Amino acid sequence: MMNLNQLEHLLALDDTRHFAKAADKVHLSQPAFSRSIQALERQTNLILFERKSGEIRPTPAGQFLIDRARQLILEARAVQRDIHLYQRGEVGELAFGVGPFPCATLARSVIENIRNAYPKVALQTEIASPAELLAMLVREEIEFFVADTGDIGTVPFLQIEPLMRQYGHLYARCGHPLAKGKHTFEQAWEYGIASVKLPAPLKAGLGQLLQQSNRNLPQLALECDDVNLLHQLAVNTNTVVASTDLAAKPWIDKQQLVMLDISDFPKLFSNISIVSLGNRVRSPVASYATAQFRQLVA
Template sequence: MDLKRWTHVVALADRRSFIRAAEQVHLSQPALTRSIQAAEAELGLQLFDRGTNEVVATPAGEFVIARARQLVFNSRCLERDVELYRSRSLGDTAFGVGPFPAATFLSQLMAGMRREFPGINLRVEISNWQLLLKRLLEEDIEFFVADTRDLPPDPNLYVRALRREPGGFYVRAGHALSTRKSVTLQQLWSHGVLSVRLPTGVRTVVSRLLGLAPDAELSLALECDDVEVLKEVALACDSVLAAPHAAVAEEVAAGKLHPLEVTGLPSQSSEMGVVTLRGRTPSPMAELIISRLPGKG
């Protein structure tokens, strides 16, 4: 069976609709239907159940689709690698960053890239690791940089560690806690904490120190993937900001934010990593950006 037909099978498995899959592979619906029927006839297996609401893979289909997906992926990688080998030119790229890298080093990195390569187009998605992983697996971005502690083990992923980014808690100037030499976690939490989504390990440590029951949910006053938004909120009210030191260095130096010393709390830091698809050769521009990330190069 030719590769194009495998592509049709994978598209239908992903989209679960002949109409949507046909749009994805730029075919008419009847043409896609004929291609799937031909694939099933050639294999002697029914790959899909045609339900009333959506098309679902049969057990045989799931077995075949998993292998077809790898074939399609390898084919795209081969085409891309051949083109890179032929041209070896820097090209456009798209990648993702989590909230902490976006707030600490992204602006400086992108400014440097724009100065050095003004003719290159870059696309950066800022989000949590869950959504960035989805984009990576869909091959919509080449890599992403984020805290990798909660990243599920997956043989299709390759993770390169970056330096750790230490962080802490901060309040606005004039806050009731700002004059204290140290505060307890309970005192801090009573004012409401602003943070990105905390990794599972951090949530566990904080929940234990707060004396919460094992099955109790740790509550945040505001959870947001944009650290700049969190800073603005902290500067305008009495909530406590959790953030990496590098993200608030300017505000601390200007006396706008005050760091808190929290009694009994171990030092906290994010564990950043670069996540790529194993077996896929990054574009020259992607490799260049990765080489310039903090802790790389």
């Protein structure tokens, strides 16, 4: 089987039409260079060069192979160049996912840093529930995702790296009837609660607070994975929003939302982790992106 080195030798001989000069061009001794050309002729079962009256020129078969070799060598050099560019993060793409709360609290800064560090890399960010992101990861549509992993059990083929814990409460607009004083979860429920899409176990827990059976799981006023939309709804209506403290902080700082004092509301939190497929080597940009998530929460 011929190799790229032999094709380089073939092109060197065609360029110089002289064995000694061609050997010097590829940094070989003349005997070693001659053996390489002879081996190529044996492997192809073709006579590649005519040697008459001291003149060396390619045969028709040799010219055919030379033309193909030039294309192959150009492609090989392009691949080599692209590998170097990829290693430096100057080409390529990165697809990763974020859950609703990491999207609202972490993703913007990380994406800005990636764009500044790797402006030539195309980014694709999927915003979805943890279950949907896990399905995308298994189909290898994304390289990793950052989301709540409370409902993702121990799976042998997954690598789960805990990142942070975001605690959650109920929030409402300033001036809401429940904005002052201590209240019950059932009183908050009467105004309608908006939240990201909740897993069935968490809905069952809410049902217990409302003294409903598991067969009759509570119906949220709005389920939506756009956290900013949930906050805006709470600001402009009497709807109560279930959010994390970190996600609600900008709205609290602007005095648009307040945390409700709910006496029987359980201590809830979201375990945010970086999830990827085990035994996979991350691309340079993916390694940078995950490092940015870690630094942001450090």
